[in-house]
Amino acid sequence: MTNIERASAFTGQPDLSLIICTLNEGAAIRSVVTEISDTLAGISHEIIVVDDNSADNTAAEVLDLARTHPHVRLHVRVNERGLSSAAIKGWDIAHGKYLGVMDGDGQHDPLAIRALAEMIMKGDKDLVCVSRYIGTTETGLSGIRDLGSKAATWATGLVLKVPLSDPMSGCFLMTREYYQSARPKLTGIGFKILLDIAASAPRKPRFGEVKAALRERQGGVSKLDLRVVLDLGALLVEKATGGLLPAKFVLFAGVGLSGVVVYTILLYLGHHFLTVPGQFPIYRYQYNKEDLVNYSLAIWLSMTWNFFLNNLITFRDRRLKGWRMFGGLIRFYIACSLGALISLCLSLFMKDQLHIHYVVAGIIATLISSVWNYWASTLLSWRD
Numbered sequence: 001m002t003n004i005e006r007a008s009a010f011t012g013q014p015d016l017s018l019i020i021c022t023l024n025e026g027a028a029i030r031s032v033v034t035e036i037s038d039t040l041a042g043i044s045h046e047i048i049v050v051d052d053n054s055a056d057n058t059a060a061e062v063l064d065l066a067r068t069h070p071h072v073r074l075h076v077r078v079n080e081r082g083l084s085s086a087a088i089k090g091w092d093i094a095h096g097k098y099l100g101v102m103d104g105d106g107q108h109d110p111l112a113i114r115a116l117a118e119m120i121m122k123g124d125k126d127l128v129c130v131s132r133y134i135g136t137t138e139t140g141l142s143g144i145r146d147l148g149s150k151a152a153t154w155a156t157g158l159v160l161k162v163p164l165s166d167p168m169s170g171c172f173l174m175t176r177e178y179y180q181s182a183r184p185k186l187t188g189i190g191f192k193i194l195l196d197i198a199a200s201a202p203r204k205p206r207f208g209e210v211k212a213a214l215r216e217r218q219g220g221v222s223k224l225d226l227r228v229v230l231d232l233g234a235l236l237v238e239k240a241t242g243g244l245l246p247a248k249f250v251l252f253a254g255v256g257l258s259g260v261v262v263y264t265i266l267l268y269l270g271h272h273f274l275t276v277p278g279q280f281p282i283y284r285y286q287y288n289k290e291d292l293v294n295y296s297l298a299i300w301l302s303m304t305w306n307f308f309l310n311n312l313i314t315f316r317d318r319r320l321k322g323w324r325m326f327g328g329l330i331r332f333y334i335a336c337s338l339g340a341l342i343s344l345c346l347s348l349f350m351k352d353q354l355h356i357h358y359v360v361a362g363i364i365a366t367l368i369s370s371v372w373n374y375w376a377s378t379l380l381s382w383r384d
């Protein structure tokens, strides 16, 4: 199935295109869209809802609304996931001179968005956003989220030097020019699209801020989970290294490290609890069958672990399911086995021909083969 676009009767260039990304927001989306339309009365605008094939009635609600609100459009993505990439999709198909994004659950205050619209249309700013932190540390978030949000803001400021008081904000407007200047370098991973934009654009934005706290969700549940936090960390590393370490590679490497831990534990368990009698010969030597079984099991199981974790975390925006997952798993085994072979040959070569210390040679070879593993499994298993 491919993506579905429901274009509206609305033609011509509106001043403002506002993207609302949704995943199961059927309980809130109708009132959010009508409320924001009413608040933006007098400003020419379009509202594009980018829905990731919600299992509830989100799309139906938007379609129904579009019949009476010609400036409302719906774009459904079938196989992709992620707030940031959904916003990018929306802006890519938008017609407005100014481009913006807000949530579909009612947490962003429409009055603040009206204020943003008026501010950016004056023409002396590149980007204007809602900030929870101007002159206060009151966030409107509950205990642990509040702490997490502050920590993330602090880490961001440290790494990126973005001059925004609330780089985690999910509600902002920018000029089309500023968006286009950032577009080639956007990562599109995770939730933090403002951060992505501000860190990808070639220059810091002339920016303005409007203060507003987050409101209560209008039904439904938050999609923020541990993976969103990992995505943010990976995005920060990508931007801090100037793109040398892509966010997805960072996640892949993190999963790889966890695989090493699993491998070690399995080896230990196998060594202590597995008994396979007998020996087998290779060339002039005899080996224990038990060791063969133990190493093979540990390699196979930790590779399987890595596959499922990558499917859940690194490539969750294109997660494989059912038979496609099975095919992807087999191809992942092939990619990683080749990776192991590359690592082995490189280690031997570096140790004997280049006279590099055997541990250093092993580590360098593993790093190189992890780049191979990443590249090959992206191509073989999680191709776009």
Ligand code: GDD
Pocket: 021, 022, 023, 024, 025, 050, 051, 052, 081, 082, 083, 086, 102, 103, 104, 105, 107, 149, 168, 169, 170, 171, 191, 192, 221, 222, 223, 224
């Ligand atoms: N299309 C699409 N795809 N939309 C998504 C996805 C996805 O994979 N995941 C989440 N969304 C939508 C939700 O439906 C909602 O409209 C919006 O993105 C924000 O998701 P929430 O789950 O409500 O996030 P939150 O309330 O935890 O996060 C809010 O606060 C952050 C700052 O702390 C949002 O405002 C974020 O944008 C903001 O960065």
Ligand code: MN
Pocket: 103, 105, 107, 217, 222
């Ligand atoms: Mn929310």
